[in-house]
Amino acid sequence: MKKALYESELKKLHIELVKLQQWVVQQGLKVVVVFEGRDAAGKGGVISAITRRTNPRVVRIAALSKPSDREKTQWYFQRYVAHLPSAGEIVLFDRSWYNRAGVEKVMNFCSDKEYLDFLRACPEFEKMLVRSGIVLIKYWFSVSDEEQESRFLERLNNPVKRWKFSDMDLLARDKWVEYSKAKDDMFAHTDTKVCPWYVVDAEDKRSARLNCISHFLGQIKYQEINNSIPELPQINRKGYIRPPHHEQNIVPKKF
Numbered sequence: 001m002k003k004a005l006y007e008s009e010l011k012k013l014h015i016e017l018v019k020l021q022q023w024v025v026q027q028g029l030k031v032v033v034v035f036e037g038r039d040a041a042g043k044g045g046v047i048s049a050i051t052r053r054t055n056p057r058v059v060r061i062a063a064l065s066k067p068s069d070r071e072k073t074q075w076y077f078q079r080y081v082a083h084l085p086s087a088g089e090i091v092l093f094d095r096s097w098y099n100r101a102g103v104e105k106v107m108n109f110c111s112d113k114e115y116l117d118f119l120r121a122c123p124e125f126e127k128m129l130v131r132s133g134i135v136l137i138k139y140w141f142s143v144s145d146e147e148q149e150s151r152f153l154e155r156l157n158n159p160v161k162r163w164k165f166s167d168m169d170l171l172a173r174d175k176w177v178e179y180s181k182a183k184d185d186m187f188a189h190t191d192t193k194v195c196p197w198y199v200v201d202a203e204d205k206r207s208a209r210l211n212c213i214s215h216f217l218g219q220i221k222y223q224e225i226n227n228s229i230p231e232l233p234q235i236n237r238k239g240y241i242r243p244p245h246h247e248q249n250i251v252p253k254k255f
Contacts, residue, residue, distance in 0.1 A: 006206040014053040023222035028087035037141030040151035042202040063094035101186040119189040126195040141202040
């Protein structure tokens with residue numbers, strides 16, 4: 001997709017996202033969006049696109065690092081529950097509790113018992129979230145091994161993106177088949193009628209972002225809130241004289 005077309009369509013979606021944001025606040029909705037997929041599939045890109053024009057106090061990102069020693073002793077879902085939304089909030093999970101069915105399973109970071117218990121418990125956990133009033137939407141970003149390799153090479157050769165690459169990415173390439181099987185098994189247990197998975201074709205980053213955001217907007221029946229535009233008042237200085245400008249530490253103008 002050409003950049004000009006992408007930016008034009010994204011601008012329209014940003015306007016709708018702001019309308020959705022206002023609706024969520026007014027109606028006190030609680031929205032959770034889960035983004036999963038292979039490394040370099042484009043999850044971060046769509047999350048950045050969603051949050052570019054929204055209020056971070058309303059639309060926030062939950063991107064958890066590896067669990068601490070204390071968190072490892074907790075109920076598995078416990079540290080994710082702490083990031084769930086309150087009324088009037090949208091939480092975007094950049095990876096989520098599905099780590100157990102993916103990287104933890106493939107890399108043997110969890111036991112077989114813990115893995116099987118997750119597959120049994122996850123659908124019930126998500127039903128509980130929905131029954132509590134949370135709107136739960138799950139996206140899986142699908143990308144081919146050829147496209148993933150291309151994006152990995154771009155990350156390695158681009159100093160701005162190199163921080164995105166990790167040793168785990170190398171292992172993920174080596175275990176492509178294991179990750180594929182883990183994903184298929186995960187879908188077999190957690191792609192339910194109550195909480196279905198929505199698969200995003202992510203071969204083209206720009207179209208994937210637009211398609212995902214457009215679909216997300218269609219999952220919530222929102223309405224535009226017509227707020228009147230306030231009149232900007234004049235500043236009443238009341239004779240106040242500010243300190244001299246030259247007495248302040250001014251940042252040099254290099255640009």
